[in-house]
Structures are given as structure tokens and as C-alpha cells.
Amino acid sequence: MTLTEVPAAEQEQRPDASSAASVPASAPTASVLVQPGAPGYTTVELDPTDDADKAAMIDVDEWAFSFVYPTEALENTHFVPEKGRTVGVRHERDGLVAVHASYEADLRVPGGAVPAAGLTWVGVHPGHRRRGLATAMLTTHLQRTAERGEPVSALFAAEPEIYGRYGYGLAARSVDVQLGRGVALRDVPGTEGLTCSLERASEDRHLALVADLLDRAARPGELFPRRDAHLRNYFAEVPDWREGAELRRIAVVRDADGDPRAFCLFRRKESWGPTGPEGTVRAGLWAAVDGAANRALWGTLTDLDLMGTVRLGGLAVDAPLLGQLVNLRSAKLRTADNVWVRIVDLPAALSARAYAAPVDVVLEVTDTVLPANAGRWRVEGGPSGARVTRLADGDPTPSGLALDVAELGAAYLGGIGLASLVAAGLVREVTPGAGAAAAAAFGWPLAPVCMADF
Template identity: 50%
Template sequence: MSTLPHGYRTVVVPPERRDEFRAVDDLAFAGWVDPEIAEILPFPVPEDRMVAVEGPDGGLAAVHGSYPFEMPVPGGTVACSGLTWVGVRPDQRRRGLLRSMITTHVERSLERGEPVSALFAAEAAIYGRFGYGSASDSVNLTLPRGAALRPVAGADALDVRLERLGKEHEDLAEELHRRAGAGRPGWMPRPTAALRARLVGDPPAWRQGFEPMLIVTVRDGDDVRAAAAFSRKEGWGEGGPEYKVKVRWAFALDPAATHRLWSFLLDLDLTSTVETPMLPVDDALLHLLVDPRPIQRRTGDNVWVRVLDLPAALQGRRYAAPLDVVLDVSDALVPANAGRWRVAVGADGAATVTRTEADADVRLDVRELGALYLGGRSATALASAGLVTGAPDALARVTAAFTSPLAPVCPWVF
């Protein structure tokens, strides 16, 4: 159970207090929601998932919410509670409110049958304390106009169509988003209408001097094979036009469509640079570049994962190699996860996870288990940092079994 200072209590926030919920988050993040944005885009946190700590005066002192994801994992999907909108009023800090909210989030997620939680960390130093492990990275690129791509058969036969982005593109965008990420761990579909609306929402307050959003689609006849939402910002230098192109999202279903899409975006008139959205570290664009050296890259942490129900989580994914190993897991927040677990993986990649008294082969905290969960981290590499311990052969077997053929990533921040 979560503990709170005297006079504080946990409450599920009713719809009529939504503005107060949002106001606490605005204070925590030094933000302010333009009424125009609130008018255009629906509030994204589901009503039954808005939770807060109420102070002695009856006002909200801290808030958090979650999204009901079906998170892609190697070989399938698992129910995942996407932690979001976590904020404590600046005048209510250092009272244990965050720890209480995380405990409440874990309890409620387990009650809903969600064996894992995931988040984007506003501050990377915070969430490891609560067992979240950095499970994936993403890369943002800034490319010069005209960056050459290696040829791909069939790309020149595809057509492009340019339009202003609008509500009518929402279903197309979500469908491409879902299909483009098939098989990639962490690639969260948007489960609610409010979240899907943000794929195509374009409030003027978001533009920061850029034009209204455009959408380019790549087509094979009537079949849409790729699309990207982007906008341009006027700029002039001594040598002439230096417009910037900022791509909000880009999805493609095959190599030819990928090539045609980025060839278009990299050769727009008047422009000098193109900024990509978050891409997986193994994205096709990185492999297509003829000369990757002039490209500016910014790599950062992406999704963080917290294992809540260890046997359900580990049995909810598939593995790349057979495995029979005993994991000794520590978990200060969820004692039911702590202890020794035998993970037995057969030739079909399915795992059976059971309690055992056998000697441990590998020892790790639940934080590192979360880091390994999507298949983008190496147990051997974590052991080289002293974060996981075990014999080299056991670590190598865990690494081989847990790995994913596609690098995990979520292409949007939740």
C-alpha cells in the first residue's frame, strides 16, 4: 500500500476536476496549455486513469495518469500501463508524493491485469529508483538537402501526392503507423480517439513559425505505401534560401516506399536542412544514406520499461533462442517479483517461468530486467558495467535469447 503524509489522500480524479488535474501538471512542468489547443485537441488521459494526491486543503497536490496500451514485444503483445502526466506541485515536493503515486500506479496496473508499465522519462535519474529500466534508444537526424540515397528497385515507379494535413487523414495515419511498426518491440499503437487525434492535430500554437502541417503520401496506384507529416519554416541567408523542414512522423511499408518518401522530403525547393522525428537506431534511412558522415545525429533514451508481474511479463513475449536459466531478481517495490525464477524456453520461443530454489545463474535488479525486456539491451554489456552478475556463458545465453531482430522504439512521446 502507498503511504502519504498526514492529511493527504489518493483520489481518482472525476471529469469535473480535469482542469485542476491539468493545472497541477502545468505548474510541475512550467507549462501552460493554450485554450486554443485544449479546444482543438481532446484531453488524452482516460477518465478512469486520472489519479491524484489530494492535500489537506482539498486541492490536488500531485497527479499522474496512464494509457491502456497493447505493447508490442518480441513475438507478440502484452497489456501495458503507459505512465504519463506525472507531476508534483513545486510547493508540495519532498513529501514522498511521487513515491506514493508510483506505488498506486503499480497497484492499479496489477489490478487491471497489466504485467508491465512503460514511460518516457522527463528526467532520466528519477525512474530507475522505482524499477524502470531504459529499454530502447532513438535517433533524430538533421540531414542536408539533397542527401543521396542508395537506389532501391521500384521506387521511381511510385507516385507522391501532397496535401494539407487534416482530420480526414487520421485513419490513414494510424493504419500506416500500425503496419509500419509490425514486429518492432515498443512501437505503441494509439489506443484511444484522443491520442489518434494528435497524429493530425495542428494547433497554431504548436507551429513556432513553421507553416501549417502538410502530408505527403507515396502511392502505388490507389494503394498508399508511405506517408509523412511535415512543415517548413522560412529562412534566408547570405547565399539565399535556408528553409528548414521538420518531419513530425514518417511511416513506410516497404523499401521502395521508404526510398520514394525520403527522396521527396530531402529535395524540397528552398530548403537547406531536414529534421527527422524519432527513428529506431536501425532505421532503413540510416542504411540508405550514401554518405552518412555529414548527418547530424542525436541519440537519446526512448521507452523505459517496468516489469510488474514477472512471470506474466516474461511468458508474454517470445525468445530468439532456447534457454534454461535461473534468474535471481531483486525488487524493492514489488516483493512478489523478488527471488529466484527458472526461465525455460523451448524451440518454439515460448517460456515457462516458475519459482525455484535452485542456485542462480544470473543476478539482476528488476530495473535491468526491464531494460532487457524489449530485446534492445545485452545482459553481457550490462554485466560489463557491474549491473548484472553471472558466469559469462549464462550471460551470453540470456543475451542471445532476449535479443530482438529489430531495435525497439516508440516513435511518439506519451
């Protein structure tokens, strides 16, 4: 689903932002359309700029996700599915009954970024389930992603049970946090010269600031769609999605020279209990470039008058805020699955990232959906990058690890250790000790996270 489809209380709101950095030219168009096996169904191109296709897409999405797309959302937000990247399935009698789309994006990886297809809007009408429509769409998506030359695909899974069978692996976990007002935070050097202002959020005043700080603070796992419509939607107002909360505000931390160091888009919602105010701060899109700015930001937002609770989601499992809490038990924490990654072009994907330690390992990979990835691959490199080569049949070089492409996707961002996957029985260690050595190289100092529900 897209950001613009979910009520504020459920998704208030996590980064779905365009990078301020320059990006490569647009990916080439793709033409593959895999047809369902069931009779009466046809996979078709959709044009999100066409009123009839747009209305049909929204109807399918409302059926698939059990929600109503408010009129104000159509009027006040950008409709973000992209022409040339949106595909559906039509039934001979019922019309459009399934849809999916992808965003042209860049995925942050250890040491850099890689072009990526952000899979989204995957939905099937409940009256047309179990007929192979999702398989046709996802196979279409992966083949078109390969055709466009995008080495990876990423998604947030509405139903995690589905996507592993198509080669997606859970590449990052995240933490949702609830804090009480005035929660004790540790002192951090460097906060003395920082100030935090509270302002009404404005696209005209704050869009460039938000884009710059998101780019500077991004970790591996962050997905940046190349169209700025995604980021602009964070400044849109849809009354139904506020659910009684105020209009969006922004907290901005600046240094003594006035340069921005952190921000958070947020809303407050008043509430009163028997003993007084019990309001809630709903923290949404945010970023901080260092620990001092992070401390200044949350020190302000956890001490607002008439508020009793601060809620924020999508934190990395090693987020600075968690380390700055004096008493971790004072927070209510929930760990969730975060972004899923699918390796589409194995040599391109593995050579696009850096490695935390020297690596020389042969990976024996299976991939039933994209057979070009299957085989034995030698990965040689280190912190400056890697060379990835396919070993010919009969090459005597021993394999280090045997794994499915889904497990390779899980390990790709450096947050899910290959050694832990070996311990779980999901990766087979062909050469003793290969799991630990590969884990040291594929790991990364900061845990990955994607704060975008796309």
C-alpha cells in the first residue's frame, strides 16, 4: 500500500522521501506481462493518469485492504503509482480484479545506493483469490524489474507469509516505541548550542529541509522514490486520516549558526482523564544527523504540555533514542518486520555494496523464479566493494555457503547475520566456518531500517 492509503493512527508517518542527492537517469521501460493460468483473466498495463484506470485501481485496493479512500485524499494528495510501472489483471466479466505497481527508487545499501523497484499496491479482489493472480503479477514485476536493469526490489509486506515464496527475504527489523511524558534521557555532549523550534509544517518552507536531512541521516535500507510527490504527500492534510488530531507540526533542531540538524513531523491529539491531561504526540517522519541533535529533538517532544504519551514507529533496532533512555524499561517496545529485499540481478546487487571485512566466499544459490541468479557465485572484496563472478560447471573451488535467494536478500543490508541464518537452519554451511567469516563481511556497523511504508 502507499502512504496515502492509511489512516494517521496506523501510519503517522514514516519516511517515503526523495533523496536530495542526484540520481541516475530513469530506468528503461519494461514490456513483460505474465498471464494467469486460470481462464478468463488477462494481465494488462494500467495508466494511473487515466481517470478510468485510476478509479478501478482504487476500487480493487478498497476491496483488498478493507478501507475507504477518502475524497479529500484524491483532492489533497498526489496519486503516486507510476505510468509504465503499474500492472493489473482484468476478468472477462468483472473488470479489474488485481493490481500492483512499483516505484522507481534508490535503495541505500552498505557503502552506497542501488537502483531499486519499490513494490507497492499489491492487491487482489477477495472474490478472485486462489486463482494464480498474485503469482502472475509478482512474476511480471520481477521480470520487468530485471528488464529495466534494477538489481533489487524492496517492499513492506502486508502478509509476510506470501513473499518468501517469490524470493523476498526479511532484511531489516524495526521497533515501535511508546514513551511517557518527561521520560528520562541521558545527557549528550554537544546539545548546549542546539535549539529546537516548533512550527506549523509547510511544504513551501520545509520540503527542502526535510529532504536534505533525510538524505544526510539515511541508513542502509532506506528507500528513496525518485519522484518528489511521495515526500510532498507528507505535507498534505486529509481530515479523515487525522482522526481528531491537530494539523501537522514540525520540530526543527538547529545549531548556533542556524543550520538544521534534526526534524520531526508530528501531530498532537488532546485527551483528558480523571486526573488531568492525557494527550498523545504522534511522531511521524523524522531524522537526526547525530546523537546531540537526536537528544535535543526527543528532549523537546517528550516534554510538551498537556501530553501524556509520545508514540513513534519504524526505529532501527539500534536507534540512538533507545540508547539515550536512562531506563529502557520505561518504554513500551514492539519489534516488527521492516523492509523485505529481493535480489533481482545477483552480481549487480552484490557488487553495488561495500563489505565490512575482507570477503572471499563462494555462494551456491537457488532461485526458482529468476533462474539467471541460480548457480555458484564467487564474491571477492571488502570495504571498497566486491567483484562477483559466476563459477563454471566443474570449477573445483569449494562452495562456502548454500542458500536460497530469499536468504541472500535477508542478509543483503547487513542487519540479518548469515551466521544466524546458518544457526536457524536456513543457510547450509558447506565449508566449516564459512558462515562466521561471511557474516563478518556482510554485516554493517549500523542496523538497517526503512522508515517508508510504501
